[in-house]
Amino acid sequence: MRKTKRRRDFARSATLLLQTVELSIWNESSSSPGKGQNSEFGTVYETRRCNETSEKALLEAGNNTMSINCTHAFKGATTGSKSVVCLITYLEDILNGSFFNNKIGMQEVKLNSHIVSATIGLKEKVYLPEPIVLTFQNTQPGGARTKHICVSWEGLQEEGGRWSTEGCSHVYSDNSHTQCKCYHLASFAVLMGLTHKEDPALTVITHVGLTMSVLCLFLAALTFLLCRPIQNTSTTLHLQLSLCLLLAHLLFLTGINRTEPQVLCSFIAGLLHYLYLAAFTWMFLEGLHLFLTVRNLKVANYTSMGRFKKRFMYPVGYGIPAVIVTVSAMIGPQNYGTYTHCWLKLDKGFIWSFMGPVGVIILINLVFYFQILWILRRKLSSLNKEVSTIQDTRVMTFKAIAQLFVLGCSWSLGFFMVEEVGETVRLVTSYLFTIINILQGVLLFVVHCLLNRQVLMEYKKWFTGMWKGVKTESTEMSQTTIHTKEVRSEHLESL
Structure with a gap:
């Protein structure tokens, strides 16, 4: 408690110091703009009138630079006739990386630049329609396991202050410089985070498993498209689920680690959010379809099945995830993409925009399945167990429950992959989570294709036809070769 209070008091003092230095240097140098230094505060600075030559102004202080659009900076600002902007570099480290709270996925965060302040003489924060560019x-x-983070200092009443990424984005970094874009004037810095070392075994399992899963999903999608005897509503649902998972896994393999540029990473995270939500939505539709099928056995009414297929499938399957992702992106666009992966940020509860709908879908499907089992138990007790319709429905129930386990329970393991559970439990959970999830495509292919008698019969026809075609082609080639040899022989004899 005492340590927290000292930390809060230090942050408040730092906030006050930054504000004092900004106003003091700006007031002293605004009448005669130029470069200078202040030994009292340990700073170097440059002050410039924005309207001297053009709309753009470039300032340099202590090997750090800032480009600013003067028109936007002073729009609506009441600074009198002084259209002056000031860039200040603090040669001493007033603050460090410990005041950055969002350290998920990183072992350590430290300051990797001087702190700089950009001001036009106003105490309050100035927001800009066009960003300033800070170098x-x-x-x-940096190194292979480091991430550069562009931050600004945010004074807070309850915490005293903290480093924040709000309104700032990383542009690029090399060994000597880092460039950032920020949509406000404040005090800025670059933090360097050391990411966790990846488990090589888990990485290999992920890539090999996802590759297998992608291959199985591709084969399953081809089967559902080309196998005519099984074309029905169930096949359509399986096909859409397979396509969503196929695209999601491919994007995961190729884009999950593409954290630069930040805009691309945010786009990948949003697309993954949509594809995985769509997969769960199609799983919900499969549960609903199975429930209607079993219920229709009892009421002998198939009209609802036609309405289900025509009116609801595609708008629900692809529309609901689109609405969720659109609303989430409007509320918190900055929460798409982290410093280590292109996925949703775990802080501020934003992950619930994914886990919330997933949890609801799993609970609804559980209700469906319990009702299905209850209806089947009563129906099977009064009918011959060899009736094909009942047998097929039992198989459908088994397949759906198996699918629910893999798609639903595996994601529920994600709740235990947090720091509080301990390193050993988190490691075991990570392996279980990864293995079960990457085998989703394999399970779909096995359950809906390899365990389906009609599909196996079609496979047999395809392979038999292909074999006959290859055999016929081989025979024709042999006959052509023999004929050619005979012609050559006759030609030689005539010579």
């Missing part, structure tokens, strides 16, 4: 000199080069 920082790195205090040390």
